[in-house]
Amino acid sequence: MAGSRSASRKILGLGFLPEEARHGFLIDVPKGTSGDDLIFITEHRGQDLVDLGLRPLESLAPNAPSMRVVIDRTRWLALAPAFWEEANRRLRANGMPTVRFVKNPGKPTPVHASLGKELCILCWAVEEASPDDIPNALRNWEALAPEERWWLYTMTVSTTGQALQKGIGWRKALRAALADNPFVKGEGMSPKARRELLAHPQSQLLLPL
Template identity: 40%
Template sequence: MAKAAANTESPKARAQVPHTLGFGVPATSDPHHFKVIIPRSSTGKVQISEYLGLQVVNSNHAIIDRVVLDRPRWTAIRAEVQRAFNARLSAHGLKPSAWKVGENPVDRLLGKELCVLAWAVERMDMEKIPVAVRNWLALRPEERWWLFGMTVMSTGGVMDAGKGWRAALQHALGDVVQSDLLAPRSRRGIRDRDDGRPLLDLFGDETP
């Protein structure tokens, strides 16, 4: 009897789970989100673009190409990024995803965080990329959003590699000396908050 009741409730429970595309993008009409475009060729470059959706004022600027990564650099970060994003999605009861050839939709906040890492590694020595990934993982989501906001103001385009904040990110995340500064707060004597988990688009507006 209990088993039958559980089976009866499961369709309702499933119906309450928000429908998303890719990594947490709401399945609504033209939402603000990012796309990671992975070519079929194993040597093709990976492009990350921001789609402003219905909030755009001028349709000529509805899509902003943020960064293009050489395939080895993308390969060096993709697994850890996927794991981190899926952990966040699961925490909110959203379905996980996996990178695939073609277009990969990414929630607007997760997309901002991905850009921060991609900008940091786009010209980084390959041997430093694992350090950059570790330091990026140590940052809180809101810290990544702040870095995105500062970078995008002047050097957020696909042609801005190596300039301003883009260059600063490369050094801040890739230098071994910086790793202690970016370590998790538990190792710096600062207690992490148990509440206030950053929310995705589906759960309210976040800034920046």
């Protein structure tokens, strides 16, 4: 039943529904292999959604209002496959087609709004972290329920949601809670404890080393 419904709906990229969506994200991966190349993630609403992912991409400055993430290719390749796996699991559960992860997709990838929020949270947590901390951030991110990730996005984007607002406020708190907080199965920080930490971004300065 779910499969027949999805077959009649136009779906682009990671679950983006162009005829139904009022909100979505776009991942723009440049051609090339350099680890210093920059990947951009933008957020779109309203008229800006028309032909999202199909029309030629407008070149945006890193400080553009719709720019949420600017992250280097090295970090992107360290986190993107795990995000793709999670996204595909969720798409499959909702009867929507899955999408194979491609290092150089050739064109921007539209993303369902909910998944886009969760991707931003992950990218913000590691954008200035050591690449060695990314596996740790992934495990902490995976331990969060989708609703928790959406809540974190809402709190972060309201104050430090621009791509270049790195290392301050909620963006700094996300790194402390996800990338810098060691994950030990069965002993990691609980979702409630993470929420309490992130509810007071400055409290991370008092954490023991």
